[in-house]
Amino acid sequence: MELTVVMPCLNEAETVEVCVRKALACMEEHGIEGEVLIADNGSTDGSQQLARDAGARVVHVDEKGYGNALMGGIRAAHGKFVIMGDADDSYDFTALLPFVEQLRDGADLVMGNRFKGGIASGAMPPLHRYLGNPVLSFVGRLFFPSAIGDFHCGLRGFRRESILRLQLQTGGMEFASEMVVRSTLSGLDVREVPTTLSPDGRSRPPHLRSWRDGWRHLRFLLLYSPKWLFFYPGVLMMAVGLVAGTALTFGPVEIGELAFDVDTLVGTAALVVIGFQAALFALFTKVYAAEEGFLPESPRIRRIIDIVTLEKGLVVGGLLALAGLVGLVMSLVHWQVRSFGELDPRESLRIVVPSATALIVSFQTIFAALFISILGIRRTRESSIDVAAKAAEEAAAAVSLERAER
Numbered sequence: 343m344e345l346t347v348v349m350p351c352l353n354e355a356e357t358v359e360v361c362v363r364k365a366l367a368c369m370e371e372h373g374i375e376g377e378v379l380i381a382d383n384g385s386t387d388g389s390q391q392l393a394r395d396a397g398a399r400v401v402h403v404d405e406k407g408y409g410n411a412l413m414g415g416i417r418a419a420h421g422k423f424v425i426m427g428d429a430d431d432s433y434d435f436t437a438l439l440p441f442v443e444q445l446r447d448g449a450d451l452v453m454g455n456r457f458k459g460g461i462a463s464g465a466m467p468p469l470h471r472y473l474g475n476p477v478l479s480f481v482g483r484l485f486f487p488s489a490i491g492d493f494h495c496g497l498r499g500f501r502r503e504s505i506l507r508l509q510l511q512t513g514g515m516e517f518a519s520e521m522v523v524r525s526t527l528s529g530l531d532v533r534e535v536p537t538t539l540s541p542d543g544r545s546r547p548p549h550l551r552s553w554r555d556g557w558r559h560l561r562f563l564l565l566y567s568p569k570w571l572f573f574y575p576g577v578l579m580m581a582v583g584l585v586a587g588t589a590l591t592f593g594p595v596e597i598g599e600l601a602f603d604v605d606t607l608v609g610t611a612a613l614v615v616i617g618f619q620a621a622l623f624a625l626f627t628k629v630y631a632a633e634e635g636f637l638p639e640s641p642r643i644r645r646i647i648d649i650v651t652l653e654k655g656l657v658v659g660g661l662l663a664l665a666g667l668v669g670l671v672m673s674l675v676h677w678q679v680r681s682f683g684e685l686d687p688r689e690s691l692r693i694v695v696p697s698a699t700a701l702i703v704s705f706q707t708i709f710a711a712l713f714i715s716i717l718g719i720r721r722t723r724e725s726s727i728d729v730a731a732k733a734a735e736e737a738a739a740a741v742s743l744e745r746a747e748r
Contacts, residue, residue: 345369345376345442346421346502349429350411357385357431357543362396364435372439380429381415383407384407389429409517413510416502425499430464430542433497440535441499450504450530454495454537465539472555481560482519485567488526490534494518494559497537504530515555516562523566566605568627576620583613587699591692604691611699618703622710629717655711662704669697 347365351358362378369376376387380396382390383406390400403414416424423445427433433454446451461471479493496518508524510517524534564571587610589595594603628643673693677685 343375343377343420343422345374345425345438346415346419346425347376347378347435347438348412348415348419348424348426349378349379350383350408350415350426351385351389351393351429352383352411352430353389353546354389354544355384355385355389355487356545358389358398358429359396359425360543361429361431361435362398363394365438366397368436368438372442374438374442376421377419379415379419381411381418383411405513407513407517408515409510409520410513412517413513416505418564419502422502423499424502424505425497428542430544432540432542434538434540437501437537440537441497444533444535445499445501448531449499449533450501451521451532452499453490453492453527453532453534454497455490455492455534456495456537456539457492458534459536459538460541461539462541464541478519478556478563481563482522485563485570486523486526488522488532490522490526490532492534493522495537500525512562514558516558519559519562520566523563527566565569566728568631571624572620572627573624576617576622576624579613579617580621581617583610583617586610587614587696591696593692594688599654604688604695607691607695611695614699615702615706618706620708625710626713626717629714650711650714652711653717655714656708659704659706659708659711662700662707666697666699666701666704667695669700673697 347369349358349361349365354361358380362380365378366372378393378396380390380393380398380400380401382393382400383403393400401414403411405414412426415426421452423442425438425441427435441452441454456466466475469698471578474491475494479491482488482493498521500521505521505525508521508528510520510524512520522532586595587607590607590610591601592603594601596602597607625643625646632643673690676690676693
């Protein structure tokens with residue numbers, strides 16, 4: 343079978359029948375061998391029987407959520423290709439051919455673009471049309487090497503095996519973003535075709551909750567991009583802290599009527615420490631995500647790990663600790679010169695703050711080197727192919743043994 347059209351469904355009695363009939367008519371018109379599959383997520387309004395009467399196959403998905411319903415449908419699909427779309431009659435299921443043509447041409451994922459195809463009046467709330475979708479799609483393109491203009495279009499087609507291989511994890515509305523992000527990061531062939539959006543045919547409110555689901559999408563994009571979540575902010579804070587702190591170490595800095603002194607020096611030290619920790623978290627996240635399969639392994643990160651060995655990390659951390667201790671000894675000498683009496687903070691802090699900062703960063707470096715070494719310990723993993731091959735070998739050995747005994 344070439345195509346399965348998967349529609350997630352939760353109480354769509356008003357529209358599911360017309361969606362099924364449109365999709366079947368489109369496949370018949372263009373000679374596409376296919377089926378329509380309704381992934382029902384617990385409807386109580388008779389949607390299941392209406393879908394069957396219209397010619398669809400219905401599977402029940404017990405685990406709640408948009409992503410869970412879709413993954414249940416994708417796993418149950420018989421088609422080589424899958425086109426997914428909401429069962430609310432907002433997407434045009436009579437225009438599936440452009441998706442199928444791109445998939446036949448070798449695409450792994452074909453996204454619809456509602457902004458290029460046309461959004462009918464009243465089909466999308468102004469908040470979604472002019473703020474939510476454009477902003478989240480821009481963030482997606484910024485964080486990841488993607489040219490997709492509409493990250494959240496619900497009408498999209500893909501090769502079933504390609505998407506199953508990604509092992510998508512999210513069960514809610516952010517499933518739409520995860521599919522695009524993981525496909526892009528895995529180097530799949532992702533394309534885009536214009537599609538239209540019409541007002542849905544339901545009389546009830548949609549399941550989508552604007553602010554809650556928008557935040558879930560944004561949170562997902564941030565968590566899947568350690569560079570933007572940790573690394574870039576960390577490097578910026580470190581740069582500001584180092585430049586400003588170095589200048590303040592040699593004396594007050596005046597800019598117009600503003601005078602910056604040791605109080606600001608303490609703040610710059612905090613920026614350095616926090617920024618360094620954030621950059622380390624970016625590295626930890628990338629290593630862990632690659633080891634666990636959430637993100638593809640980065641050759642750049644692997645080179646960094648190969649270069650920054652445990653031994654080198656311990657040496658660098660030790661040198662920083664030595665520099666910090668030397669500075670603290672100098673502060674004691676400074677205090678001795680003052681006969682261990684009262685000190686002028688504007689003088690003593692210019693020695694103590696950089697020294698304490700170097701000491702803190704030294705321990706962060708040592709602990710980071712140890713932690714990365716732990717994360718880098720590779721576990722032996724057996725793929726599904728390995729497991730199947732091993733089972734086949736054991737079965738063949740058992741048959742041979744049985745024959746020998748006879």
